[in-house]
Amino acid sequence: GLSDKLQQVFARLRGSGRRISEQDVNESLRAIRVALLEADVALEAVKALTQAIREQAVGEKVLESVRPGDMVVKIVQDEIARLLGASDTAIRYRTEGPTVILMCGLQGSGKTTTCAKLARLLASRDGRKPLLAAADLKRPAAIAQLQTLGRELGFPVYSEAVADPVRVCTGAVKHARAEGRDLVILDTAGRLHVDEELMREIKAVHAALSPDETLLVLDAMTGQDAVRSARAFHETLPLDGLILTKLDSDTRGGAALSLRHATGRPIKFAGVGEQLDKLEEFHPDRMAGRILG
């Protein structure tokens, strides 16, 4: 991984017998840049990271150090940890009436599956009584998909044969109140952040429902587009948190690094499998290790 690469770069430099120079630090920065880009870290985050690393490394400490490779590795690890921020997996629950969580994201990112997973996690972790709302009125069999998952978990699924997702969502909250469900999770259609009509639609849902949490569901295998789409959704919506899915793949998941910086919001949960028990609280330190490889 990156740590090994850096050690190699510095071992070579040390082997050449002369003192480590600023030029040598630059060479290690090039190796860092390539490794981070290969891990799908957003270009803007790579630039910020290498700048921060350069400033610290070019200081006296590293140039004079007996083990410059170790010092640079430590600086990289610290900077990545700083970008990911502290763990934050809390849900802002209402004290009166059902708490509303709005799930949004691009097509195929894992929203519908994650709605069910999140209901299960919050029921078990926080003692909630969830209601799932099938507000994706576009995708073929989207409602059937959520109904099947709800049935599997024993949670009610609200749906209405209408064309307007706002109506389904407000109907779901009303139904939750009547049935004593204290949590409503709204599944929505996948949409592109450049689709003006669909972004207007989700903005309308947000305005009508005033959700307590708005969570962006993002595929961990996404490349440079991750920060673009996250930023666009955050500018339209505002987001309270993110959920990174398909982390059971072997993707390095570098997109995670730029998300907090781009949205100011934490990644709260991680999807780590297809089954409904495969949703975890997001661990920033584990993610850092994964990106470094």
Add this chain to the structure above:
Amino acid sequence: LFGLRKLDTDFLNELEEAFIAADLGPMLAGELVEELGSRNRSGEIAGVEQAKAWLRAELARQLMPAGAPAPAAALTPAAVLAPVAAASKPAVWFFLGVNGSGKTTAVGRIAHRLQGEGRSVLLAAGDTFRAAAGAQLEIWAERTGSAIVRHKEGGDPAAVIFDAYDAAKNRGTDVLLVDTAGRLHNKKNLMAECEKMFRVLAKRGGQAAEVFLVLDAATGQNAVQQALLFREVAPLTGIILTKLDGTAKGGIAFRLVRETGLPIRYAGLGEGMEDIEPFNAAAFVDAILP
């Protein structure tokens, strides 16, 4: 970027960043810029206009693996162009890929195109695992006037393919489109299940005429791993790049073609029935050049 500018270091750096932003990856982005720089120094390329022309040609060339059929001819393989010998029917086309990449939707849209060309189409609901997968494909069958073979949820996908192949043979169907479950390439058991589908088809006397890897255009560098591992268990014949109507440029296509030799065959450009097209390398390259 290519406005009134000098072909200098600033220009090359900006170009490299544009390629990285398009998911070409740091190595390929660096290579292209380096190549451009050296041709500029040698006098072969002078100025940004010539640079753009060279890049257009070079990038399009990199998308054409040696020996691949031209995309325009790619929608109907030789096996289904008229006249079709009974023995070569049905042409069996598989759609493989990781979760959520757009396989089921691709099957539906390609069924629509084939129907439009007067071909008979049967869909095999090979995803027997995911909630409402069969129901989703059923809707596409209705929308496109295609027949469908579907088993209960939880059944063996190979059994669905077995039955669908027999049904297609009996009906003299031109094309059998096989939808499969999303699967991560690093899951050994799921990849073994994938391999089994082809064995079962072969045992039945059939063979896959086309095996598409369906890939989300926003995928990062992990796409290469996906292609390499899928190819270990499936005789891939091409790639379908979906969701190119987003802001992702699909630049991983270059690394994919280079490292696997597989052609990009179709592009998904939206969610509607008509929104899939034979891959147009020139348009793709133009969208990537800043």
